[in-house]
Amino acid sequence: MPGKLKVKIVAGRHLPVMDRASDLTDAFVEVKFGNTTFKTDVYLKSLNPQWNSEWFKFEVDDEDLQDEPLQITVLDHDTYSANDAIGKVYIDIDPLLYSEAATVISGWFPIYDTIHGIRGEINVIVKVDLFNDLNRFRQSSCGVKFFCTTSIPKCYRAVIIHGFVEELVVNEDPEYQWIDRIRTPRASNEARQRLISLMSGELQRKIGLKVLEMRGNAVVGYLQCFDLEGESGLVVRAIGTACTLDKLSSPAAFLPACNSPSKEMKEIPFNEDPNPNTHSSGPSTPLKNQTYSFSPSKSYSRQSSSSDTDLSLTPKTGMGSGSAGKEGGPFKALLRQQTQSALEQRGGSPHRFCKRREFPFFTLTAFPPGFLVHVGGVVSARSVKLLDRIHNPAFVGIMGNTRSYKLLDWNSFNADEPETRDAWWAEIRQEIKSHAKALGCHAVVGYSESTSICEEVCILSASGTAAVLNPRFLQDGTVEGCLEQRLEENLPVGCGFCHIPYDELNMPFPAHLTYCYNCRKQKVPDVLFTTIDLPTDAAVVGKGCLIQARLCRLKKKAQAEANATAISNLLPFMEYEVHTQLMNKLKLKGMNALFGLRIQITVGENMLMGLASATGVYLAALPTPGGIQIAGKTPNDGSYEQHISHMQKKINDTIAKNKELYEINPPEISEEVIGSPIPEPRQRSRLLRSQSESSDEVIELDLSHGKKDAFVLEIDDTDAMEDVHSLLTDVPPPSGFYSCNTEIMPGINNWTSEIQMFTSVRVIRLSSLNLTNQALNKNFNDLCENLLKSLYFKLRSMIPCCLCHVNFTVSLPEDELIQVTVTAVAITFDKNQALQTIKTHVEKSLQRASTDNEELLQFPLELCSDSLPPHPFPPAKEHLESASSNSGIPAAQRAVTVEKASPVAEGNFRNRSAPPCANSTVGVVKMTPLSFIPGAKITKYLGIINMFFIRETTSLREEGGVSGFLHAFIAEVFAMVRAHVAALGGNAVVSYIMKQCVFMENPNKNQAQCLINVSGDAVVFVRESDLEVISTQQPTANCQPLCTGGEVTT
């Protein structure tokens, strides 16, 4: 499917003065795509040139269209010497390649130079004409839509969710090529920017091909990352979830098709009730162990079930082997796991729906109603790798608590070959898969991957939430179903996902189970940790809050393998402590579940940092958490005793205060109702923080916390004391402020329209001498707390408001430097309504789920009912896919259909093609890390924004030091994102994320460099208030509110 790319250079403005003599500039523009370059005329002596060029036409393959960025260079003409570059604009033309997105890119783009930053703006118009092509062996994947949003995009409906797609491409980093020694920093930066742009394009195309193979038409939850591995290269990798999406536009799509749901039910036995025997036996068998229901690191989840189906929907648990391990408690489990990995490798007979898929992973964090059946818990895996080519064989450590890392010989591999990296990730994913299986789950949701690189050591991490999914969405060929109805029969609303997916007699880890406090039918754990968003139908009590665990560990500087060994030895301790901290803080808040859990382990030269963020919630279905009890080790000492009791009082006060603050007052439940089958714990199981005898900081955690018993913290030394202290130092946000790291704040649902997205970066320098772990911890803790305090202060004018999607990233750029980057969005809400909703919260949240559906239904109906007959709009791609029948349609006719189908796009285009200068003020573009905009409807997705920038300076002091430099750069990055979105015809970026912010400085040389990678979905949104107006107007008037939407918002 070759295409014709057309570019017109209209004008420039605010250009820098390039000729000192005249204080003017003789500017011209080079337009380059692939190997073809066009030039405009030189516009003499002006800072606001009007080139108004002809249409430059590039005839290219769609493969190139997907890979290559359009490169626009603005230069100053010089008769006698070389022309000076003013700056560049890279335009990703991908959004023009699928029919439902943008039809034209037109607008003012900041002209960017890696040394000087933004220098003026240029007005450009870009169009693409695609031709139909019958070639079935094509390498392009035009038409596959990409979304960063980790849920089904608002104006689409998921027909099938196919599953995991991943790909990575590797290249040499231009910064480390020999030529870099002789070229200018500018040339080097531009080479890098261009290369990464190319690699992203290629990666996206390859993923698209995989999606087409799966017969999908979109990738949701697309996450692309860069690993700057230095000498050993540059890795660009991406993961996502392949889906078949249908645009919500035809009423037919909403008619419950009811393809014999009852039959389906029989065909696909639900995990819910796969084996009646298990259930009947459950209550009769008294539980002997209680405890720790979390499984973040594999140590707790590693216990394997002897299931022989890899991804069975009905995990058959081997009762015999399981119960044997039970008696021994967690200790035995820990020992056992080391020998059991082999068992897990046994592949089973793959189930029908997952034939193609190696990994049943989903990068989504929010799901269509009914998709998520049960949630098992968090699964994670980490692995330490050596990047250095010279130090082969590469070291392969395995994360978690196991010491049984393997040493593999990678001699035969070149480190640059993607196979190596592929193999690394495959290994980790395998690990994740087996953890999930151990939890009785066949899938992992909320899945993400990350790396941390320091010199030649790299930690690969993956985490997700083990879950049981409704197979209906995963099947090919199923068109419709009355899912909701069926679910209502099967699952009690609002608590189903909490019910344990694993067999209680063969629990993968010791857990304390009770009957669900909501439906009283199924078992639930006492605490639930997940990486996903709170399901919309979940019944919660009170509000949620941001909970963070922060941890530093010093490490000796070492080289290569010694270093990697040291790191992998430290990892399990870190995981354990992070988990303990999370658990303690959760208890302190009086809550019983964590959502959106993200644990980041960062490696530096001489330390490791762990930062876990999650949103704590009180789930109505789970039991009330017990308090925290402190026990001293030396009861003889009177003053010590007093101190302990003082501390205990403080803790109790804090819990009480928090309960009040977060409005946690669950309805009292009488003892009988809870059900007696679960006896009070008699036996206390203990978990040691450390496995090694040599460790002198063993805290014995008493983990039995039944209904009456509290969570016990034993204090035996100053370390433990510090830990308890640090628990209490977290200051709650000032009144009127809430914070969470999930999409929405549990307990608040009356958002008003004001939003403010921001990025805040802090770097602290540690006083280098004699750092202890405690001092380090305190510094890090203070850094995070102070940062939060600053945010609260800065945003005080928005009160009452909530910081949503608070995303902390830690990096260790140098020996004594800690960098923390936070991106979040502050959203205001209506306090009065909030008070009302607390009372009827559960009802409300249920209502909300249902109204959401209704709204989805109504809007497209209103939009299209006048102009169009009910008309399904299969993505253009599908036409091609089902080649024989559809490819015969002439392109023109197809285009007509598409245009008719989207009056919005057409209107939008018409409006936008008006002279760009006519409206003097710049349209507002909102940015948010969330997938929605409060008080507004997203009417159109225009394509993903994925941008990579490098900025360098050799005059750091003159630019206001490091802060001035980075402040300006981030502001510029925002500006460039906004400009691209506006040029696509959009007025917002949703699911915005700053994936990387690598900052390096050399104050002695007065230099600094920074790399930033951001992504998000460009969208068009309409205020809900405007929407009502539209529905009463002619459909042709649709374009107006779309465009004014930008200006109305402030």
Added chain:
Amino acid sequence: MTNELDIFVGNTTLIDEDVYRLWLDGYSVSDAVARRVRSGILEQTGATAAVLQSDTMDHYRTFHMLERLLHAPPKLLHQLIFQIPPSRQALLIERYYAFDEAFVREVLGKKLSKGTKKDLDDISTKTGITLKSCRRQFDNFKRVFKVVEEMRGSLVDNIQQHFLLSDRLSRDYAAIVFFANNRFETGKKKLQYLSFGDFAFCAELMIQNWTLGAVDSQVDDMDVDLDKEFLQDLKELKVLVADKDLLDLHKSLVCTALRGKLSVFSEMEANFKPPASGAEDRTPRIPAPQNLSRGLVNVAAKLIHNKDVRDLFVDLIEKFVEPCRSDHWPLNDVRLFLNQYSASVHSLDGFRHQTLWDRYMGTLRGCLLRLYHD
């Protein structure tokens, strides 16, 4: 543990009005923090001094980056780097171009040159306005002056268009530019009692009536320069005092009309022309034997010289305001007199320069009334 780097960047640029004011007033970050602490913000918000310091730094950095754009306000509207709601943009511009009364009185009518800029130290010491703020205000005056100096069309409109200021502020700048261009003396001791508002009022009247733009808005519309031809013609008015008959007639017309209406009638009558010609000389206490009419006409006749243009206000004070004030004329009497004085000329048959007189006196009357206060 020290903060090496500490920044906050919002998609919508956060503007704190209080911090902006402190920045405009030229306070250093530490001074600004100290002032904010004193304002009690810590108690209100429960923040710490460190938070305040970081917040202030952030705002200062933002303002520093915005300053370049504020130098050409239309750029602020079109730029893409900072997303600022229009109302905030207007506030930023308006506040940036706002000036202190005390400062403007010091430089009003002075040449906006490097030389004057060097004197800013003294002005700063004298007025208590920080040097930084003085510089900003001075540079603003100079920048606006440079941009509109050679421009055709209405001065106020030009300023408004190029600097996006409010109507009020644009008028003030028009006055500043007009004064700077004509170098009117405003610093003399006897002029100290006048406010910037007084001068701005006069400037506006003069721009409306005495400049080239006032006659014909089409050709060579220049609002900053006085109409040279007009100044030349003003010599013709001399006949009003030189021709004794005309003078007497004029006087009697004024006296007849005002008899009984003025509380200071006799003083007026006595002062209309030199005492020698007056029949009833009952005003021995008038120290200056000056004559109001002669004074006003002489001021007009002298305006052909640049030097005298500069001294216009000094002359007006000396020749008119001071004599009247020493006779304790109430403002209302001054108004009645000036109205009658300018109107009666129309009844002088022998006087041919009626339009010229109106153009001159119309403006002067307004100015004098404004200048006449304690």
